[in-house]
Amino acid sequence: MKVWLPAGFRFSWTRAGIKPSGKPDLALALAAEGTAAAAVFTRNQAAAAPVLVGRGHLSACRGRLRAVLVNSGNANAGTGKAGVQAAEACCAALAERLGVSPSAVLPSSTGIIGVPLPEEKILSALPALAAGLAEGEAALRGFGKAIMTTDIRPKSAFAGFKVRGRTVSVAGVVKGAGMIHPNMATMLCYLFTDAAACTEELGAHLKAAVDLSFNAMSVDGDTSTNDTVVLLASGRSGVVLSDPGARRPFVAALRAVCKSLAEQIVRDGEGAEHLVRLRIKGAKTLAEARAVGRQIANSPLVKTAWAGCDPNWGRMFAMLGNTGYPFDPAQASLFIGRHRVFAKGRALAFDRKAAHKLMQGPEYAVCVDLGRGKAALEFLACDLTHEYIRINAEYST
Amino acid sequence: MKVWLPAGFRFSWTRAGIKPSGKPDLALALAAEGTAAAAVFTRNQAAAAPVLVGRGHLSACRGRLRAVLVNSGNANAGTGKAGVQAAEACCAALAERLGVSPSAVLPSSTGIIGVPLPEEKILSALPALAAGLAEGEAALRGFGKAIMTTDIRPKSAFAGFKVRGRTVSVAGVVKGAGMIHPNMATMLCYLFTDAAACTEELGAHLKAAVDLSFNAMSVDGDTSTNDTVVLLASGRSGVVLSDPGARRPFVAALRAVCKSLAEQIVRDGEGAEHLVRLRIKGAKTLAEARAVGRQIANSPLVKTAWAGCDPNWGRMFAMLGNTGYPFDPAQASLFIGRHRVFAKGRALAFDRKAAHKLMQGPEYAVCVDLGRGKAALEFLACDLTHEYIRINAEYST
Numbered sequence: 076m077k078v079w080l081p082a083g084f085r086f087s088w089t090r091a092g093i094k095p096s097g098k099p100d101l102a103l104a105l106a107a108e109g110t111a112a113a114a115v116f117t118r119n120q121a122a123a124a125p126v127l128v129g130r131g132h133l134s135a136c137r138g139r140l141r142a143v144l145v146n147s148g149n150a151n152a153g154t155g156k157a158g159v160q161a162a163e164a165c166c167a168a169l170a171e172r173l174g175v176s177p178s179a180v181l182p183s184s185t186g187i188i189g190v191p192l193p194e195e196k197i198l199s200a201l202p203a204l205a206a207g208l209a210e211g212e213a214a215l216r217g218f219g220k221a222i223m224t225t226d227i228r229p230k231s232a233f234a235g236f237k238v239r240g241r242t243v244s245v246a247g248v249v250k251g252a253g254m255i256h257p258n259m260a261t262m263l264c265y266l267f268t269d270a271a272a273c274t275e276e277l278g279a280h281l282k283a284a285v286d287l288s289f290n291a292m293s294v295d296g297d298t299s300t301n302d303t304v305v306l307l308a309s310g311r312s313g314v315v316l317s318d319p320g321a322r323r324p325f326v327a328a329l330r331a332v333c334k335s336l337a338e339q340i341v342r343d344g345e346g347a348e349h350l351v352r353l354r355i356k357g358a359k360t361l362a363e364a365r366a367v368g369r370q371i372a373n374s375p376l377v378k379t380a381w382a383g384c385d386p387n388w389g390r391m392f393a394m395l396g397n398t399g400y401p402f403d404p405a406q407a408s409l410f411i412g413r414h415r416v417f418a419k420g421r422a423l424a425f426d427r428k429a430a431h432k433l434m435q436g437p438e439y440a441v442c443v444d445l446g447r448g449k450a451a452l453e454f455l456a457c458d459l460t461h462e463y464i465r466i467n468a469e470y471s472t
Numbered sequence: 473m474k475v476w477l478p479a480g481f482r483f484s485w486t487r488a489g490i491k492p493s494g495k496p497d498l499a500l501a502l503a504a505e506g507t508a509a510a511a512v513f514t515r516n517q518a519a520a521a522p523v524l525v526g527r528g529h530l531s532a533c534r535g536r537l538r539a540v541l542v543n544s545g546n547a548n549a550g551t552g553k554a555g556v557q558a559a560e561a562c563c564a565a566l567a568e569r570l571g572v573s574p575s576a577v578l579p580s581s582t583g584i585i586g587v588p589l590p591e592e593k594i595l596s597a598l599p600a601l602a603a604g605l606a607e608g609e610a611a612l613r614g615f616g617k618a619i620m621t622t623d624i625r626p627k628s629a630f631a632g633f634k635v636r637g638r639t640v641s642v643a644g645v646v647k648g649a650g651m652i653h654p655n656m657a658t659m660l661c662y663l664f665t666d667a668a669a670c671t672e673e674l675g676a677h678l679k680a681a682v683d684l685s686f687n688a689m690s691v692d693g694d695t696s697t698n699d700t701v702v703l704l705a706s707g708r709s710g711v712v713l714s715d716p717g718a719r720r721p722f723v724a725a726l727r728a729v730c731k732s733l734a735e736q737i738v739r740d741g742e743g744a745e746h747l748v749r750l751r752i753k754g755a756k757t758l759a760e761a762r763a764v765g766r767q768i769a770n771s772p773l774v775k776t777a778w779a780g781c782d783p784n785w786g787r788m789f790a791m792l793g794n795t796g797y798p799f800d801p802a803q804a805s806l807f808i809g810r811h812r813v814f815a816k817g818r819a820l821a822f823d824r825k826a827a828h829k830l831m832q833g834p835e836y837a838v839c840v841d842l843g844r845g846k847a848a849l850e851f852l853a854c855d856l857t858h859e860y861i862r863i864n865a866e867y868s869t
Binding site: 118119120121122150152153154155156157187188189190191299300375376379380382383385388389390392393395396397401402403404405416417419420421422459460461463464465467468469 | 515516517518519547549550551552553554584585586587588696697772773776777779780782785786787789790792793794798799800801802813814816817818819856857858860861862864865866
């Protein structure tokens, strides 16, 4: 993948000693003055302290974020008022050092729930963190590594385009999560661009991109206490998003980056052996298509059939009636790869051996046509394997 | 458990050759004239043919059911109009043989989805089935065995009481389901009593009992295409439920039978090693308590922690914010057995070794106090183990 680096950002990382392993666990992104930002946070009502603080800061600074401070190894969740105070203290200390407003700092945390945030360790590490700030690919990748918890691989994606001789870049890093790395089931994603835009525009584009990527993949069916996606736009490309010639390629670039990061999340699991692309079509709305994808992707019955490469489509079929939306078997079709297994209310004869072989591959598509409307969505899912149980049932205390 | 046998019922079973194993796969219960009935069916919109037919028959006969015809080995689901016709044909043939109205026969099926019902095999077996009708415990238990699919043990429960010198009995058999036997994730339950009641009364009591038992246990989070619970009341005890002295003990007996059957379902899993009683209290409504129980019980993250006997309560805590109901950590408490691990927004120190040891037992309680109201519910859950994956990922075709 070609690397597109947006201008106007510097990155840093360090070892604060939060992780017992001694691996990098503190990361910083500093954005140029004038940067606009938007974010999507977890809808979990037990939201972690950094989410509560981050929502407040984003509102207080009116979307003019200057820095993102991320620690891994501790989620600062289930920690009550003390957790909020600790997150505020870290932001304030960093803001003073960087010469920005405390509310211009967005905090994020990922790791174990219910353990107090080691605030002193973070405060002690801030001087080295600020001193290490640098531009460029290596710095961005260092940031991406320091936010990892049980991820096997760091995950990044890039896209860009030219408009009237100027180049706009979009870069993203993500850690997580869900079905794949459920010990610390948090997804944190940071997106950087040098397009110029207001907070409202960024928010609308971000929400649409998240709905088609991170909200269209299986993450245990659970929403973590810490999930956060942030988009920062430095404006340093000189290209304004309100320009219609820039808006369309920007939306495409942002979606491509988010979709790639979502795929990397689903693929990067010790437990996951198959990436299944659930192509839901014929829904009346995107929300309906997403509900169907989620119902299939979160069924242990379906996920174990995938693990066994078993074209036992009845398990998927049974899920279609449980979404809360109307479902008419007589209008529906189901395909495993190119094999049509069900259509218009009836099972069809198909080559089970060929379907089994197809399902042994690392990646394949299952297509559901609901026959109700024109909305379509690709939902990313994975299988449920012994390795998943091994990782998650290990006694951790 | 003491066996209470309601008067007014005869049972039979046979081998129709639907199951490749040659095990019993066809069962019949015949109720005395004047029997009233009520049922609860799956809410899955891809409901199987026998559910569609059963709903229609129950309505057409105005709750005056006379017979229940159950086959195992084939779900008659995903089979379209042909499936409905096959179910109707089996009911009609049985009705003629028994001298009852076709609409007085309720059909049930459980087994593989998407394979045509072998109607001829069932029709051929009806004479032997009808000839074998008998009263008594052995006949009832034979019925209970013939409806099994992947169940390890047949499941039955009994309760009864005396009122003014007369004895009322409630007996139930169940097969299934869900997390535990997900190859054929259908739950079928038949409840028999010799109390006298009208269909409306039975329906109200049945719904309440189901909400506290089968709707308060983990069955993969999925609703099968075939789930059915039927209650038949022969009236042969001479005790009328509209008598206030009979109603209360009847409700208790019905709930005890349903609760016992639900527990047997959760316990009877090759995969399940721990029965976890989720005692949800402090909810505003029963629906809220049930939603909280379901959210915890269906989380792969939580279920694998239970499999590892791991008192990592953060996984359960994180689920509390995802139910769709308001949640305030500052009002909530969480216990593992007698160990209080979280209260009023903060983690508490507790004896992790003792909690780990407790969780190694075959059964224990987790108590969640939401601090919002007075509704309470016990939700039955189990863990997610390697054995579950093994059973369900085996290539079946």
